[in-house]
Amino acid sequence: MSRPPSSFPSAGEPGAGWFGLVPSYRLATFRTAVALLTIVFHVPKFNVFIYDYTASAFHVPPAFAWLPAPTPLLGVLLAGLQYVAAAGLLLGVGASVSAWFIAVVGLYVMLLDPEYYSHNGHFHLTLLALVGCARDGISLRRLIGGRDADARCPGWPERLVRIQVAIVFFYAALDKVLSPFWGFSGRRLLALQMAEHGLGLNWLQRLNQAAARTAPTLLSVGTIAIEFFLAAAALLRPLWRVGLVVGILFIAYLEFLVKPGLFTWDMLAAGLLFLPAGDGGWQLPFDPHCAACRRTGALLLRLDWLRRLRESPREHDGGALRGTPGLELFSPRGRIFRGFHAMRILPTILVGPLFVVMALARFGGGFLSARGLGSWDVLPYVLLAGYLALWIPGVDRLLERPLLAAFGVHTERARHLDPPSWRG
Amino acid sequence: MDASPSGLSGWRRRGAAAFIVLWIAVQVLVPLWQKFPPPDFRYRWARYSWGMFSSIGPRYEVRLFRTRGTGAEEPIPEMPRYVRGYRSPEPMRMRAIYWSEDEVLDRLARLVAFIARDRHDGYTYVASVQWLGGQRSDRPERSELRVQAAE
Numbered sequence: 001m002s003r004p005p006s007s008f009p010s011a012g013e014p015g016a017g018w019f020g021l022v023p024s025y026r027l028a029t030f031r032t033a034v035a036l037l038t039i040v041f042h043v044p045k046f047n048v049f050i051y052d053y054t055a056s057a058f059h060v061p062p063a064f065a066w067l068p069a070p071t072p073l074l075g076v077l078l079a080g081l082q083y084v085a086a087a088g089l090l091l092g093v094g095a096s097v098s099a100w101f102i103a104v105v106g107l108y109v110m111l112l113d114p115e116y117y118s119h120n121g122h123f124h125l126t127l128l129a130l131v132g133c134a135r136d137g138i139s140l141r142r143l144i145g146g147r148d149a150d151a152r153c154p155g156w157p158e159r160l161v162r163i164q165v166a167i168v169f170f171y172a173a174l175d176k177v178l179s180p181f182w183g184f185s186g187r188r189l190l191a192l193q194m195a196e197h198g199l200g201l202n203w204l205q206r207l208n209q210a211a212a213r214t215a216p217t218l219l220s221v222g223t224i225a226i227e228f229f230l231a232a233a234a235l236l237r238p239l240w241r242v243g244l245v246v247g248i249l250f251i252a253y254l255e256f257l258v259k260p261g262l263f264t265w266d267m268l269a270a271g272l273l274f275l276p277a278g279d280g281g282w283q284l285p286f287d288p289h290c291a292a293c294r295r296t297g298a299l300l301l302r303l304d305w306l307r308r309l310r311e312s313p314r315e316h317d318g319g320a321l322r323g324t325p326g327l328e329l330f331s332p333r334g335r336i337f338r339g340f341h342a343m344r345i346l347p348t349i350l351v352g353p354l355f356v357v358m359a360l361a362r363f364g365g366g367f368l369s370a371r372g373l374g375s376w377d378v379l380p381y382v383l384l385a386g387y388l389a390l391w392i393p394g395v396d397r398l399l400e401r402p403l404l405a406a407f408g409v410h411t412e413r414a415r416h417l418d419p420p421s422w423r424g
Numbered sequence: 425m426d427a428s429p430s431g432l433s434g435w436r437r438r439g440a441a442a443f444i445v446l447w448i449a450v451q452v453l454v455p456l457w458q459k460f461p462p463p464d465f466r467y468r469w470a471r472y473s474w475g476m477f478s479s480i481g482p483r484y485e486v487r488l489f490r491t492r493g494t495g496a497e498e499p500i501p502e503m504p505r506y507v508r509g510y511r512s513p514e515p516m517r518m519r520a521i522y523w524s525e526d527e528v529l530d531r532l533a534r535l536v537a538f539i540a541r542d543r544h545d546g547y548t549y550v551a552s553v554q555w556l557g558g559q560r561s562d563r564p565e566r567s568e569l570r571v572q573a574a575e
Contacts, residue, residue, distance in 0.1 A: 018444065019437055058506045058538045060531055115531075117522055119476050126451075133443070156440055160447060171455045171474035178459075178467040179478045191480050191558065263476070 022155035023278025028092065028138035029305040029352040030158070031099075031131050033269035034124075035090035036356055038102060040363040041262050042124050043086050047079040049109050049116045063111040070112075078105055089131070092139035099132035120261040126164060127266055133157040143352075146301035149278055149310075158273045165270050166234035173227035182224065186216025195259040198375025199382070208257060226250050240274045247271060255362075256381065265359055272306075272351060280310030281332030282349055287314050296327065305352030340400040344390045358383065471522045481521040482559040486532065488539075489513035490547040500549065506539055517556075525559050533569045540573035548572045 053059070054075035062069070070078065082105055088098035106125040110117050134157040142148070181188035189212040194205045212219055226246065233243025248271065255264040286297045297311055327342040329349075337345050347354045358380050365376035389395060458470035469479040489497040489512055500512040510516055520528050532551040540549045553567040 019440065052508050055504075056506065056508055057542065058535055060534060114471075114522075117471065119474065122472070154440070156444060160444060163448060164451060167451050167455075168474045171459070172476050172478070175459070175469065175473070175475035175478035179469065179475075181480055182478060188477060188480060192477070258477075260476070 018156045018159060020155055021152035022158065023149075023307065024136040024138050024151040024153040025143065025149070025305060025307045026273060026275065026277035027134045027136040027153060027158055028143050029277070029355075030161070030269055030272045031092070031095060031134065031136065032090060032140060032143065032305070032352065033272060033355050033359070034099075034127055034131055034266070035086060035095075036359055037124070037262055037265050037269065037363075038089060038128070039083075039086045040359065041265075042106070042121070043082045043102070046106055046109050046116075046121070047082060049113075050075045050079050053109075053112055060113055060115075063114065067108070067111055081105075090140060092136075092141075092143070096132050096135065099128045103128040103132060118261070120263045120266075123168065123266050124262050127161065127270065130157050130161050130164065133160070143305050144302050146298070146304060149280060149307040151278075161270055161273050162234050165267070166231045169227045169234065170231035173224050173231060176220070176224045176227065182220050184217050184221065186212070186218075186220030189216050189219050192258060194257055197256075197378055197381070198369075199378045201378055201381060204256070234274075244271055244274050252384070265362070268355065272355070275306060275351065276308065277306040279308065279332070282309050283330035284309045284311050285314045285328050285330070286311050300346070300350070303350040303353045305350070308349050340396045344396075347387060480558040481519055481523065482525050482528070482563075483517070483519045483556040484528065484559070485515045485517050485554045485556060487513050487515050487552045488536070488550070489552075490549050492547045497550075498547075500539060501543075506535065506542075515554075525555070525563050529553065529567055529569065533571075536569055536571045540571040544574050546573055546575035 050070065054070055054072045059069065082102055085098035085101045088094045089102070103125045106121060106128070110121060110125075134153065136151075136153045138151060176182035179188070181191075192212065194209060196202060197205060230243060230247050230250065233239035233247070248268070251264045251267050251271075254260060284297060284300060287293045300309060301311070326339045328339075329337045329342040329345060331337065331345075361379040361383055362377075365379035367376075369375060369377035390399070455470070455473035458473040459467055459475075461468065461470075469475050488500055488503070488507070488510065490500050491497055497513050500506070503510055503512040518528075523531075532553065536549040536551045540547075543549075549571050551569040553569075555563060555565050555567070
């Protein structure tokens with residue numbers, strides 16, 4: 001499987017404007033991420049609310065007196081339909097209607113009893129409503145099919161999500177400036193209920209608690225500054241790159257510190273909309289005569305939901321095929337990554353599947369851990385630490401040979417065929 | 425999506441533009457209005473205004489039971505009908521992340537009044553709240569709500 005170079009027309013995104021067309025794959029990847037979170041967290045949580053409400057004889061008055069209370073039968077129906085809609089959202093079948101349905105049901109549940117309100121739920125429903133506005137038209141099958149790369153859709157829904165991210169961070173920061181518990185006092189940090197972690201990670205939480213006790217003002221002002229910066233970065237395109245890095249670090253820290261349910265994961269999903277897509281900027285040279293290379297290429301194209309990879313035939317050297325040094329990637333700026341270094345950079349390109357793996361590790365691990373089946377809740381941190389360990393100087397020499405043995409079937413031959421300038 | 429190369433046009437474009445303006449206006453103005461409500465426009469923490477982790481919600485422990493005659497505490501029968509997952513008269517630890525003390529007490533007052541009305545057995549239904557932290561300084565450490573059921 002290969003994508004023809006002509007599948008990557010210049011997107012011309014910077015000048016696309018509110019009503020211009022943008023690559024559909026970014027919105028489709030974002031929708032898939034939101035759908036996954038909806039299935040593993042949002043729908044189960046809200047279905048429990050619906051069950052609790054219909055099973056209870058006592059209710060407080062709803063937010064609006066005219067709002068009808070659900071009967072047990074309607075509750076069962078809503079709960080079932082929420083799963084059907086979430087599946088549609090994930091598969092990309094009736095995605096817009098499905099997203100709006102879950103958003104409206106969620107709003108209805110929150111209005112029934114104000115106790116069901118949470119910032120997590122509020123933000124997720126907001127994202128679902130904006131997903132409902134999107135018309136990416138990419139099914140899950142097509143997204144992971146990897147063949148096409150030139151689908152386009154109106155870009156205004158993803159612009160609205162970016163603005164929404166800015167609004168949320170701006171108001172969160174503004175609140176902290178004016179709150180007597182933040183500002184220069186930092187009292188809120190001392191009262192923070194930090195999450196417990198297994199596998200010896202609790203020492204990091206104790207370190208955080210000590211830092212909060214020692215320098216609450218510094219942490220409070222730092223948090224406010226970061227939130228204001230993230231609000232600005234979401235609006236200003238030149239700040240996207242650094243904003244993404246700061247945002248991911250901040251969100252990951254927040255998740256580790258307090259595990260605030262869905263909020264951090266929704267923010268990470270929204271982060272997908274700040275990434276380039278549909279540009280085929282990364283070249284993936286391949287040898288058309290090597291079956292293993294074709295298989296690896298096909299797999300990578302399937303994982304490339306943002307359509308950032310483009311296969312290109314390897315150059316020939318004096319009529320014979322040039323050496324095949326395992327995996328090779330040419331970055332959009334012309335930098336060449338080979339072997340271990342190429343594998344190490346792949347997760348930053350294949351961010352859609354990476355998000356799915358991390359979210360499943362987080363919520364699947366949390367599910368197992370909550371049932372006393374071990375410290376599975378630390379799984380995402382183990383995965384993250386494992387990945388970051390790959391960037392420690394010297395690790396490449398340690399891991400290159402076994403990794404290439406696993407992924408590059410003719411490494412040895414490649415080394416013999418490589419021109420001398422490639423070996424050093 | 426098979427859109428035209430130039431993107432949206434005609435009534436779709438106008439509809440989308442109206443939606444965008446409305447969406448941004450609501451998302452900007454509603455939290456602003458909630459944080460700085462009239463008539464004094466002074467800041468206050470508000471629930472629906474993206475004030476994550478900005479306030480310290482009160483922590484409390486609540487017990488629900490009934491008494492009669494001697495004043496001995498008795499469990500409320502069929503308690504899961506009223507509050508799922510709670511076993512009367514055991515203490516239940518709660519944190520009002522999005523609620524004030526007054527709202528917590530209002531909800532509990534409605535609950536015991538409802539139970540008393542529902543059971544109409546002459547018992548006195550009680551919600552006993554012990555504030556554990558994060559509450560207003562003028563609030564007593566313990567609050568008790570009692571409702572006598574008719575027979």
